[in-house]
Amino acid sequence: MSQRYEKTFSGLKKKGEGAFIPFVMLGDPGMEESEAIIETLVESGADALELGIPFSDPVADGPVIQTSANRALARGATPEGCLDILAKVRGKYPDIPMGLLVYANLVIGGERFYPYAAASGVDSVLVADVPTLMAAPFVQRARDAGIDPVFIVPPNASDEKLREIAALTKGYTYFLGRAGVTGADLEMKVPLSSKITLLKDAGAPPIVVGFGISRPEHVRASLKAGADGAISGSATVAIVAAHLKDNRKMEMIKMRAELAAFVKNMKSATRP
Amino acid sequence: MEITQEITQGITRGFFGGFGGMFVPEILVPTLLELDKAFEEARKDPQFTSEFEGLLKEYAGRETPLYRCRNLTSGTKATIYLKREDLLHGGAHKTNQVIGQALLARRMGKTRLIAETGAGQHGVATALAGALFKMKTRVYMGSKDMERQAPNVFRMKLMGTEVVPVETGSRGLKDAINEALRDWAASYENTHYLLGTVAGPHPFPTIVREFQRVIGREAKRQILEAEGRLPDAVFACVGGGSNAMGIFADFIDEPSVKLIGVEPAGHGLHTDKHGATIEKGRPGILHGSYSYVLQDENGQIRESHSLSAGLDYPGVGAQHSYLHSIGRARYVGITDREALDAFTRLSREEGIIPALESSHALAQALKDARDAAEPRLYIVNLSGRGDKDIEQVMPYIDGGGL
Numbered sequence A: 001m002s003q004r005y006e007k008t009f010s011g012l013k014k015k016g017e018g019a020f021i022p023f024v025m026l027g028d029p030g031m032e033e034s035e036a037i038i039e040t041l042v043e044s045g046a047d048a049l050e051l052g053i054p055f056s057d058p059v060a061d062g063p064v065i066q067t068s069a070n071r072a073l074a075r076g077a078t079p080e081g082c083l084d085i086l087a088k089v090r091g092k093y094p095d096i097p098m099g100l101l102v103y104a105n106l107v108i109g110g111e112r113f114y115p116y117a118a119a120s121g122v123d124s125v126l127v128a129d130v131p132t133l134m135a136a137p138f139v140q141r142a143r144d145a146g147i148d149p150v151f152i153v154p155p156n157a158s159d160e161k162l163r164e165i166a167a168l169t170k171g172y173t174y175f176l177g178r179a180g181v182t183g184a185d186l187e188m189k190v191p192l193s194s195k196i197t198l199l200k201d202a203g204a205p206p207i208v209v210g211f212g213i214s215r216p217e218h219v220r221a222s223l224k225a226g227a228d229g230a231i232s233g234s235a236t237v238a239i240v241a242a243h244l245k246d247n248r249k250m251e252m253i254k255m256r257a258e259l260a261a262f263v264k265n266m267k268s269a270t271r272p
Numbered sequence B: 001m002e003i004t005q006e007i008t009q010g011i012t013r014g015f016f017g018g019f020g021g022m023f024v025p026e027i028l029v030p031t032l033l034e035l036d037k038a039f040e041e042a043r044k045d046p047q048f049t050s051e052f053e054g055l056l057k058e059y060a061g062r063e064t065p066l067y068r069c070r071n072l073t074s075g076t077k078a079t080i081y082l083k084r085e086d087l088l089h090g091g092a093h094k095t096n097q098v099i100g101q102a103l104l105a106r107r108m109g110k111t112r113l114i115a116e117t118g119a120g121q122h123g124v125a126t127a128l129a130g131a132l133f134k135m136k137t138r139v140y141m142g143s144k145d146m147e148r149q150a151p152n153v154f155r156m157k158l159m160g161t162e163v164v165p166v167e168t169g170s171r172g173l174k175d176a177i178n179e180a181l182r183d184w185a186a187s188y189e190n191t192h193y194l195l196g197t198v199a200g201p202h203p204f205p206t207i208v209r210e211f212q213r214v215i216g217r218e219a220k221r222q223i224l225e226a227e228g229r230l231p232d233a234v235f236a237c238v239g240g241g242s243n244a245m246g247i248f249a250d251f252i253d254e255p256s257v258k259l260i261g262v263e264p265a266g267h268g269l270h271t272d273k274h275g276a277t278i279e280k281g282r283p284g285i286l287h288g289s290y291s292y293v294l295q296d297e298n299g300q301i302r303e304s305h306s307l308s309a310g311l312d313y314p315g316v317g318a319q320h321s322y323l324h325s326i327g328r329a330r331y332v333g334i335t336d337r338e339a340l341d342a343f344t345r346l347s348r349e350e351g352i353i354p355a356l357e358s359s360h361a362l363a364q365a366l367k368d369a370r371d372a373a374e375p376r377l378y379i380v381n382l383s384g385r386g387d388k389d390i391e392q393v394m395p396y397i398d399g400g401g402l
Helices: A004-015 A031-043 A063-074 A079-092 A104-108 A113-119 A136-144 A159-168 A193-201 A216-224 A234-241 A248-268 B002-008 B026-043 B046-058 B094-107 B121-132 B143-148 B150-158 B173-187 B204-212 B214-227 B242-251 B318-325 B336-350 B356-371 B387-399
Strands: A019-025 A049-052 A098-102 A124-127 A148-150 A173-176 A207-210 A229-232 B066-068 B078-084 B112-117 B136-142 B162-166 B191-193 B233-237 B258-266 B282-286 B289-293 B329-335 B376-382
Touching: A004 A019, A019 A031, A019 A063, A019 A207, A019 A234, A019 A248, A031 A049, A031 A079, A031 A248, A049 A063, A049 A079, A063 A234, A079 A098, A079 A113, A098 A104, A104 A113, A104 A124, A104 A136, A104 B282, A113 A136, A136 A148, A136 B002, A159 A193, A173 A193, A193 A207, A216 A229, A216 A248, A229 A234, A234 A248, B026 B046, B026 B094, B026 B173, B026 B204, B046 B094, B066 B214, B078 B214, B078 B356, B094 B121, B094 B191, B094 B204, B094 B242, B112 B121, B112 B173, B121 B136, B121 B150, B136 B143, B136 B173, B143 B150, B143 B162, B150 B162, B150 B387, B162 B173, B173 B191, B204 B214, B204 B242, B204 B318, B214 B242, B214 B376, B233 B242, B233 B356, B242 B258, B242 B318, B242 B376, B258 B318, B258 B336, B258 B356, B289 B318, B318 B329, B329 B336, B329 B356, B336 B356, B336 B387, B356 B376, B356 B387
Parallel strands: A019 A049, A019 A229, A049 A098, A098 A124, A124 A148, A173 A207, A207 A229, B078 B376, B112 B136, B112 B191, B136 B162, B233 B258, B233 B376, B258 B329
Antiparallel strands: B066 B078, B282 B289
16 A cells, blocks of 8 residues: 555644535546646645546536536546556656546556556545445455545434444545535535544544535535545636637636645645 | 345345345335335225225226137137226226235325336326325436437326436336436335336345236136136236236146247347347346346346337346246247237237237237147237327338338
């Protein structure tokens, strides 16, 4: 396993900061643009990256991320092509943790997925439609490749399930800000600090809140409840989606400026 | 298969061989386990089963006849019996299991039903259950299917169901299931997802099969009464595969009975316009289950095609994948054109207008009847009636020279 999550979170802790982690879909709107977008996120202060590989039937995603996946697929994005983008990003940024968010059918296609992801510099893989009950072979393949398997803590998890997830998830713990699918239209609910305490006591790696995080106050509320960071997906992707007009060069400049401002604003909320 | 075999070493429930499972976001797992438990308790509860059977009889009109075709097989050595699920209230076999699941939903204290629909038959069945049990009901339907099945959209609305058009993906059944799953991830506390087929995550493949099992149980008794012997083969169309599992279930342990699942070959299996999941797909994970899936080399789900909306699905129930893998059932393809021919022939020869879906099963039985060198006894599951398809079929009949 890489030590990137551990180093990043302990470094932030020393500074008294939380992590801000933006999510974007690889290959959206196109391969070259995708690489430039990720660079912008890193340069603007993202502490780690969460990246999607587009899938035709993303049942855990709301309309913004679905549409993003469709755009990427329409432009010919493949899992291998997406990982090749990350290999380039890794070349430029050797220390930033990079996590993948994927669906099971992309992973089981071959034995090659986890090793290829590892070789591309990926630190963790979260498979959205693989719950702990079905996780054993996926965890094994991730570990064999030196990748951290990440699991989601849903709001309806029992204490027993919280402890199970705490033991299974590596790198970080993905704590759902609310029920439902991804999307910024429905805001996160402040996590119960009792649940976060239970996870931490059970030895869970750093806790990051996702789903419904679109504004700095969501980041602050998550950290206040005891989380170590926050992920913002749909709000980030919505900025990409807003700049897809004809004049691509101009639009890319505007998109990157807006993404930079968004990341800086969200990141500032992680500071005391 | 390798990947699920590692899981099934620890868990055997919910798998058929290596197929099936519960591949859903973590948030849906407690709800699926609750459903599994409620179903296992209910099926042992005499009060539940007697209410279910009572409604099947008095409300849905069971048992349905097993009708011997008088004219259709003349000139062949075969006899074809039709299991008349088309005569069931609602117009298709879907009503059977919808009543069962609605009773389960009520038992679990749920107040709202959601469902997906392709041809609209499952949507109509869910709508009638929603009305009967006074539950708020929402049906997701691909906008492509809403166009080709307009009468069923109206029926659902008439019974007080909200029909939500799905504009994502291929705007068909697959996408309607995606939307229903997304709804459920937020609404599980008060909502039951009334999945319409034997696909999807555990426990749906088992629940839906058990509530549809009545089709085969009746057919078996009826054929023994009429002919004094078991049939040589049972034919059923397979989209997700619920009518097929329903009629197959009681024949699986009768090795002399061939089980024939008929998939939609669309424009032909040599084209990419078909929905022949088992014949042309490979195992993968779609809608919560490991089963055969139409997909590209990267694992993206492919769009299926069939003239019949109810078979237009790139996945298939896990138990069908299993029956295929052990060779217990045989899966074959019937094209749009062949299904239309069977649709017309049954209408003209017997005065029965079959659903386009069921016409696929009939077409295969007619093929086998034509080729039979010795007397053969066949049962075809006539899973639904064709009234819903009239508008869609009209241009083919008028212009197609049938």
